[in-house]
Amino acid sequence: MKTTLKNIVIIGLFYQCLFSQNISVSEIQKHITYLASDSLKGRGTGTDEEKIAAQYIAQHFKKYGLLPLPSPPKNKPSYFYEFTFKKKRHPHDTSTKGMPELKGTNVIGFLDNKAEKTIVIGAHYDHLGLGHDYNSLDPSPEGKIHNGADDNASGTAGVLELARYFSQNKQFKKYNILFMAFSGEELGLIGSKKWTENPNYPLNKIYYMINMDMIGRLNNSTRKMVIYGVGTSNQWVPLIDSVSKNFSLVIKKDSSGIGPSDQTSFYLKDIPVLHFFTGQHSDYHKPTDDADKINYKGEAMILQFIIQLIEKTAQQSAPMQFQKTAAPKENKVSFKVTLGIMPDYTYDGKGVKVDGVAPNKPAEKAGIQKGDIIIQISEYPISNIETYMQTLSKFEKNQSTKVKIIRNNNEIELDIMF
DSSP states (O other): OOOOOOHHHHHHHHHHHHHSOOOOOOHHHHHHHHHHHHGTTBBBBTTTHHHHHHHHHHHHHHHHOBOOOOTTTTTTEEEEEEEEEESSTTTOOOTTTOOOEEEEEEEEEEEOOSSSSSEEEEEEOBBTTTTTTOOOOSOOOOOOOOOOOIIIHHHHHHHHHHHHHHHHHHOOEEEEEEEEEOOOGGTSSSSHHHHHHHHHSSGGGEEEEEEEEOOOOOOOOEEEEEEEEEGTTTHHHHHHHHHTTSSSSSEEEESSSOOOSTHHHHHHTOOOOOEEEEEOOOTTTSSOOOOGGHHHHHHHHHHHHHHHHHHHHHTTSSOOOOOOOOOOOOOOOSSSOOOOOEOTTTTOOSSSSEEEEEEHHHHHHTTOTTOOEEEEEEEEEEOHHHHHHHHHHHHOOOOOEEEEEETTEEEEEEEEEE
């Protein structure tokens, strides 16, 4: 073929367009490395370091051409949606009386494609700061930086990278997109609750919401990803099944719209939701949740999955319909003892799979190891997380019993003292 200057320009533009529409592993890594750096001191809600993180997110929204919305308190266009709240002195307190009023900041950018429908892509960007709020799982957390690389710099990086992707993908005009980074999630979904109670964009124009919380630790061996909220519209399951054929992922689906992350706030406003999650791990809510443990290529794959899912929803002839889901079972049980394990929430077999063992706790002293599957405690069979928690409530401190586990396909019985 004869190569002309015109052809060279066309080919160059083609490859530029193609590159801009790919998910970038290096961009994901850049965002997580910065957001989970020691300089941001764990991005505690309302801290100066969280505000620096908010500035970083807003700068990228502006770089990608996203629009600011009229935002409180002055109702002038801004990427920052500020709100006030009072923090409980202790998580088990029932009142915030006497506590000072603090300020949190959601960061919001709007991709205006002049479309009829708008979707939300969101994640929380706050974390545990220096471990002063009683929600760390470290034995002595105060003063330690909880970097929160997976929880939830990974989700925030996902929001930023999808913002880059969709802002540069000029072919996708089916939806407008609200990209949202929430503050105060770790203190009780505060930022997303505040926004859905007083939105600066009409809720009745939101078609559905996609939430990403802890999407950075895809296990290359099991390749399991959990998607919550699949029951919030009867279209979700067939769409997810259709997309999953293109990926070497094991998808575990959970129907409930209510869960411990920001999609709950949107579900409670009758909006279909999904929450993407790659599973719990032994670094959860500890100072060891660092950027060097992130599976960056795995996260890129999950973002590609989300892109294909969004594109599939845009191809539907029937509109997405909201439906209520059964509330998750409430475990109204009190515990006087703990085993000291981190369950693997992506495991869907019989029993409870151990994803981590806390030091100096009953499980470690009994010889329980990561990867073991707990199938019985005393005479009580363990079929899932619910029966595990119900069983624990039956025991007192210093009580001894037996625990049965499966390890390497062998059944083992161990002595344990609570």
